[in-house]
Amino acid sequence: MSSKILVTGGLGFIGSHTVVALQEKGHEVVIIDNLSNSSIDVLAGITKITQKTPVFENIDLRNKNEVKEFFEKYPDIEGVIHFAASKAVGESVENPLLYYENNLSSLIYLLQELQQKESAYFIFSSSCTVYGQADELPITENAPVKKAESPYGNTKQIGEEIITDTAKINKNFKAISLRYFNPIGAHPSAEIGELPIGTPQNLIPFITQTAIGKRKELSVFGDDYPTPDGTCIRDYIHVIDLAKAHVVALERLQKNREKSNFEVFNLGTGKGSSVLEVINSFERSTGEKLPYKIVGRREGDIVAAYADTQKANKELGWKTEKHLDEALKSAWEWQKEVVKREENN
Ligand code: WQD
Numbered sequence: 001m002s003s004k005i006l007v008t009g010g011l012g013f014i015g016s017h018t019v020v021a022l023q024e025k026g027h028e029v030v031i032i033d034n035l036s037n038s039s040i041d042v043l044a045g046i047t048k049i050t051q052k053t054p055v056f057e058n059i060d061l062r063n064k065n066e067v068k069e070f071f072e073k074y075p076d077i078e079g080v081i082h083f084a085a086s087k088a089v090g091e092s093v094e095n096p097l098l099y100y101e102n103n104l105s106s107l108i109y110l111l112q113e114l115q116q117k118e119s120a121y122f123i124f125s126s127s128c129t130v131y132g133q134a135d136e137l138p139i140t141e142n143a144p145v146k147k148a149e150s151p152y153g154n155t156k157q158i159g160e161e162i163i164t165d166t167a168k169i170n171k172n173f174k175a176i177s178l179r180y181f182n183p184i185g186a187h188p189s190a191e192i193g194e195l196p197i198g199t200p201q202n203l204i205p206f207i208t209q210t211a212i213g214k215r216k217e218l219s220v221f222g223d224d225y226p227t228p229d230g231t232c233i234r235d236y237i238h239v240i241d242l243a244k245a246h247v248v249a250l251e252r253l254q255k256n257r258e259k260s261n262f263e264v265f266n267l268g269t270g271k272g273s274s275v276l277e278v279i280n281s282f283e284r285s286t287g288e289k290l291p292y293k294i295v296g297r298r299e300g301d302i303v304a305a306y307a308d309t310q311k312a313n314k315e316l317g318w319k320t321e322k323h324l325d326e327a328l329k330s331a332w333e334w335q336k337e338v339v340k341r342e343e344n345n
Helices: 013-024 041-050 064-073 089-094 096-114 151-169 203-211 239-254 275-286 310-316 324-344
Strands: 004-008 028-032 055-057 079-082 120-127 173-180 182-184 218-221 236-238 262-267 292-295
Touching (some): 096 151, 120 151, 151 262, 182 239, 203 275, 203 324, 239 310
Parallel strands (some): 079 120
């Protein structure tokens, strides 16, 4: 059943891949993006892949009136997939109010419009960061949500609480929160991918920028952790698998298959990989040598996190299909495409 879906942050990394997946399943997409952390070129990338250009509105969700006017202009929006948010952990520590204002006011203004509608569904982009360092691995959805290590993580926790309370008093409002582990990779067409602005904070874009010569070497933040090779362990999930999970979650709500009007799912591969394992996988899958050095630990890093995927497998009928090597290879192909475009501009 196709429908008109609003995707906020739809020109971003995960948003753009989800727009492609939605269009491929016949859904009509409207994108809101304020281009603060994305490029308008992504719209052309999406169109090249699906031959369909989504409707695009350059709106800042912190502007309550603009949000209200948007829903008056598009009264037939049935559901929202909400990606638009600031997401750099380190930046959130330096500038907490920017994160609380951007991530929470935009969420509140969207929910205020949705609760006016006859019925509406809402998919929230959350993160495994809400678990902090979990006591048990793999991490299930019942793992306790711990005091966030950063304002960024706190906005995800508070965001889920806001949605929970909204769902409690609006029986026609149904929501799913998707807690991502570590999204990586790019579309196999190399038409869209991750576009970090400035120095990449995350591991994979730093690896690909190092391999292409844009960075001198990768700094591995610590090899003295209590893990088999001493480096931190994460659950790296291909962005294509992640995008598909959003379509499955949306269709779950459309077909009223939800068990309650607020559900949470962990989205990961279920497998943990250390930083050194990622480096080895990158070199094996691309044939590129990666210069790196071991440095001190990064403040706030947890030792290990990887998902227990049983709930998403069983309830969503979804599981990851792509592996680490393929994700890293796709990130490398995308990195080469980005450099080619920079050289042509
Ligand atoms: C992964 C591992 C680093 C860079 C964060 C957020 C999460 C999500 C993804 C938004 C860690 C190590 C990294 C480098 C390194 N964000 N590393 N050298 O911190 O697990 O998760 O980003 O959705 O919510 O919490 O991801 O890629 O920054 O780090 O050694 O130059 O790579 O220490 O062990 P992280 P990351």
